[in-house]
Amino acid sequence: MKKGNRKKKMLTLTIIISLITLLWILHRFLSLPHSDSSNKSTQQFPQNHSDELLSNVTPEQYGADGFDHNLDTNGLQEAINNSSKVILKNGATYIIDKPLTSNHSITITSEDEGKSPAVILQKNKTSAFIFENKPVNTTNVVERISKNDRYVVVESTTGMKKGDLIHLKSDKLWYWDNRSYLKKGGLYKITMIKDHQVYLDRELSESYTIGRDEKVTAKAYANHEINLKGISFTHPKPYDTKMVILQFSSNANISDVTVNNSKITGIFLNKTFHSTIHDVYMNLSVTKNTGLGYGIQDYGGSGTIIQNSIFKNVRRGVDFSGDTPSRYGIVTDSKAYGAKMGGLAPGNSGFGTHSTAETILFENNAVENFDQAFLVRGNDITIKNNLHSGKSNYFLSLGYGNHVTLKNNAYKSTNNESLRSFVFIKDTYFGSLVAQGNTDNDNPTFIDGNLKHLEKLTLQKKLSIN
Structure with a gap:
């Protein structure tokens, strides 16, 4: 081969390699997150495929600053749009003026567990975070x-x-x-x-x-998982809102989360599958005129588990309901604190099911100062080993449904209060009731209401508690 031809081929090969290298560098550069301090509006629902999302990004990479008084909405939203995991700074307060949204699997968490959680302050009368699965x-x-x-x-x-x-x-x-x-x-x-x-x-x-x-x-x-951990969601004062909304998510995990001043609902689970919520704190600041006031509402979900959580200033700590039935829910080791008698809208209860609920368990919970500890409508509802105290009318108010079991629960007076009766049967309940081993300070009236409608009543003599 001639020397000139060999040189030409070597030059051509060098140019091709250089072009490939340049394209690779350009691709890497475009894939990196870039700060956007201009605070321009961004598309809320990205078209990224999930395997193209970045991990472990911070909103600061997109112009947010949780330690000043400026809006952080767009920085947070861009971090969510482009990432599978967003890490917030401990002690920061991120100010937003519209809901943060996601339509892909996402984890949002404060950076260091055990330190002051990041605060997301929604200044307007709307939700703070919405997951919407189409x-x-x-x-x-x-x-x-x-x-x-x-x-x-x-x-x-x-x-x-x-x-x-x-x-x-x-x-x-x-x-x-x-x-x-x-x-x-x-x-x-x-x-x-x-x-x-x-x-x-x-x-x-x-x-x-x-x-x-x-x-x-x-x-x-589509199968999308949501994880929220170590975050405080709040309004500057009580607003009629649902703070966190998850719709058609799978295996959501919400832990160490606080919700303040969201009077309608703290966390709204709209048909979610196997959600797990634990160690959350709700203080919704509901008033007598608040019609809902639910700490957590499971609306048509399946397999929701709620554990070790506290609900204050709520009309109901946890509610299972839906336009189609909510099934297989469990609430354990949680506490609900209500207002004094007459301080909440009618129908208030520590925990409850609202008609479209089936196969629900409440176990080892504590309730204080609601009109009734449990309000039940639904099928196959089990309430066992729960403690009720303070001023109240009934431990259980029962209407609509069938197959309710009430076992080893107790009411204990804290200041010489007494219940009207442990169980009240409404005119709308025609099903069966099993009540065994329950205690109520020797109140002579254990069960009251329309007993004639009961399909079956299994009643064990109550015990006394001192």
């Missing part, structure tokens, strides 16, 4: 479903995959309460898809007469 498929169930079936047959499975959520909603009313928006249905995890058959993580809780007089819509949602 459906990947909306279709109809096309074959009859029997109770205990493990799959449903749908018109289309396009966009669905294993691990996604599927929400079923009938056009038929929930069994025990005829309010028009309370429907049969439920939330499940997809375990397998075979042709038009979608297999579920649990047996179906009810039957559906598809093709005769009932229509069931099925919506599928």
Whole structure:
């Protein structure tokens, strides 16, 4: 080969290698987060694929500063848009004026556990954080479903995959309460898809007469996980808001979180799957005119677990309900503190279920100063080993539903108070009640109300407590 040709080929190869190197450097540069101190508006829902998201970013990389008095909304939002994990500075107060939003899996946490948590101060009368998961498929169930079936047959499975959520909603009313928006249905995890058959993580809780007089819509949602840890969400004063909203998330974990001054709801779980909430503190500052005032509301979810949490100045610490049933919820080792008698809107209770709830457990909780410790509407509700004290009318107020178990609970007077009765049966309850081993300071009236409607009553003689 001639010497000139060899030189030309070597030069060409050198140029190609240089171009490849330059493109690689440019790609790396564009992938890095950049500070934006201009505070310009940003797109709230990015188009990033989850495997392209950065990890361990801070809002300071995008222009936020939690130690001044300027708005941090855009810096926080850009950090969320571009990351799978956002780390907030301990002791910082990030000021926002609109909700922070996400539509992908995200962790938001303070940097060092055990130190002063970061504060997200929502200055306006709106939510502080919203996770919104849009459906990947909306279709109809096309074959009859029997109770205990493990799959449903749908018109289309396009966009669905294993691990996604599927929400079923009938056009038929929930069994025990005829309010028009309370429907049969439920939330499940997809375990397998075979042709038009979608297999579920649990047996179906009810039957559906598809093709005769009932229509069931099925919506599928991608599997996204949310983690919030070591954060204080607050308003500057009490506002009628829902502070944190999660919609169709999977395996959410909320821990060491505080919510202040959000009078409607502290944490609203809208059809979430296997959410775990522990060591949270709620002080909602509700008043007599607050209609909801729920610390945590599980609305049509599945498998929510709430542990070791405190609820103050709430109308209800935890509520299970929904336009379709909330199922398999558990509240344990938590405390709810109410106002003095007459200080809250009617229907207040430490904990409760509100019609569309099924297979719920309350265990080892403490309640003080509500009109009733527990208000129950629903099916298969178990209340055991809970302690109630202070000024109150009833330990349990019962209406709508069936199969309620009340076991080894106690009311204890703290200042010579007494209950009207331990259990009150409303005219709307026609189901069964098992009450065993409960204590109430020897109050002569253990159960009152419309006992004639009870389908079955199993009542063990109460004990006394000194």
